Amino acid sequence: MKPLERRNRIRTLLSQGHSAAKIAQQLGVAPSTVYRIKSGQGAIIGDRAAYVTVGAKVTTHEKAGLDRLVRENVASSRAALLRKMTRAVGGFYDSSPAEEQFLAEAMRHLTALGGNFNQIAAALSVSVKKTGTANPSPEQIERIRQANDEVENLKKVVGAMLRNMQVKAATLHGRLSADEAGDTLDE
Numbered sequence: 001m002k003p004l005e006r007r008n009r010i011r012t013l014l015s016q017g018h019s020a021a022k023i024a025q026q027l028g029v030a031p032s033t034v035y036r037i038k039s040g041q042g043a044i045i046g047d048r049a050a051y052v053t054v055g056a057k058v059t060t061h062e063k064a065g066l067d068r069l070v071r072e073n074v075a076s077s078r079a080a081l082l083r084k085m086t087r088a089v090g091g092f093y094d095s096s097p098a099e100e101q102f103l104a105e106a107m108r109h110l111t112a113l114g115g116n117f118n119q120i121a122a123a124l125s126v127s128v129k130k131t132g133t134a135n136p137s138p139e140q141i142e143r144i145r146q147a148n149d150e151v152e153n154l155k156k157v158v159g160a161m162l163r164n165m166q167v168k169a170a171t172l173h174g175r176l177s178a179d180e181a182g183d184t185l186d187e
Helices: 003-015 020-027 031-038 060-071 078-089 097-131 138-180
Strands: none
Touching (some): 003 020, 003 031, 020 031, 060 078, 097 138
């Protein structure tokens, strides 16, 4: 059973009134695991922390605006939309799936480049031991130049991604500030 399935099963059994000891025995987990889930801890999903409930009163017009954005698939629910807006206005980096895929590929690529640098460094170290000087071959120099170009390109793309998020945050912050002055987000 996957951790998320186990967590959901524990919640279901708790809601049905089963004791923590019985649930732990049935699912083969420690009772402390059941108590942690019962108290709302351990709700970490991926790299995101457990949620804390924050309440806010909105007008019917504002609720309609939130519902419209949910219907337009900006987010899956009003709560998800409000979290997304909070992250954006707070300056948190909230990457899209395409950006996450790009960043994962970039990390793999940078790891491979690190391996290439280690190979070149090892070859130069052998050269120093044999001849007393490092004599890089033209091929090694070219590999280093290519790697540098690739790193520079990655820096440009990642920089553009971060600037894009900053612009989004500034735009949303400006719209929210204007809303406090009496304007609305729907205008």
